[in-house]
Amino acid sequence: MNADDARLPLWPLPLLIALLFLVAAHAAYLLSIQAGHVPACVPYLEGCVSISRAARHGDGNHLFRLLVIPCAVLHALVWWLARHWLRGGRLMLVLGVMSAIALAVYATFLGTEGEAYRFLRRYGVVVYFGFGYLAQLALMRRASRMQALPASVIAWMSWIAMAMLALGVANVVAGLAVPDPAAKDRWENVFEWWLGLLMIGWYGVLAFSWRRQRVAVTLPANT
Template sequence: MPGPDAPSLPVWPLPLLIALLFVVAAHAAYLLSIQAGHVPACVPYVDGCVSISRAARHGVGNHLFRLLVIPCAVLHALVWLLAHRWLRGGRWMSVLGVGSAIALAVYATFLGTEGEAYRFLRRYGVVVYFGFGYLAQLALMRRASRTQALSARVIAAMSWVSIAMLMMGIGNVVAGLVLADPLAKDRWENVFEWWLGLLMVGWHAVLAAGWRQKGLVVNVQAHDPR
């Protein structure tokens, strides 16, 4: 066990790094794919001309995306394990969070590969990532609110992000039901996907602010040469 004089490290940079890595990975991969002529240029948050998956499926953009997102998935798992220890409980929260991280790693690993089995892994990898990740976030907010582990302002910010994510999900379902034109349906699904991805990692940025506000740290056992 670390002693009283063991050095400590702040943990808030970890969830912030999740947000930064994912945002850089998705947008840099898209720009590289545009330059290589693999995808059209647009503002995907408005025009929906391309999905995140298609934007990062080809060439150098694909390699960059996987290079950044796989470590991002590892950070996801680490953050949820730290959250479990921080809140002194929340088994299902950590199980769902780590499951979401594994799904993200699977999705990134097989993005750009061909074959029905790989297509299945990619499709359900992203679904499980968003689904499990969202439920884990709700569980953390509930437990942190009950134990007053985070300030009311941080919980409120997290709640607004979660509500926006829910609205994106509902909008995606409604668009799939009411739009008859397949191209229009694809465009709206792409728009919702970009916003949902941004909100998902944006929630982690709010968690980073909350952890920084609370001064949350982990102690590191110093090496004893004796």
């Protein structure tokens, strides 16, 4: 590396993913409450509204799209950089990029009408969470084998991954065990909000670790 080459730290990118998604979901919900589109509650406890419904109408929808579509681009960039950082991990990259594309599709068609758009929204969010989760597991596995992350960071990421898995199982159980459709919807909404929070929390841990380890890309100086 040339002495004049610049090093660009990577930790702001996963941190920005977490912040953008956090602001997008909650700000959109507040705007929708103010406009009377959705009821007010603590969705993490009461489940009166899903993330999708909270961001489906009016200014909340516009804000959500404005923040989440760039967030999807950041997802893809982080996974590409993670493959560069770990010197491999093609499956991780493919899963991460597909998750990012699914998030972009979901945000793009949120609030639109029609069966085809409903299909794209529904499976967009499923693919985002599912493939994103698998990409996270792949990163943890490769980083652990290469000792690219401290054991404490891997442990935190593992706890988050186990919590996400537990929520997924609980969602399936609730769907089978709860007979009342309204109660079932409330439980699904609660699980969705917590799953989203855990997902972006994982990126927050990655940002913390990259900052602590000073992970960066080298930008060649102009000659």
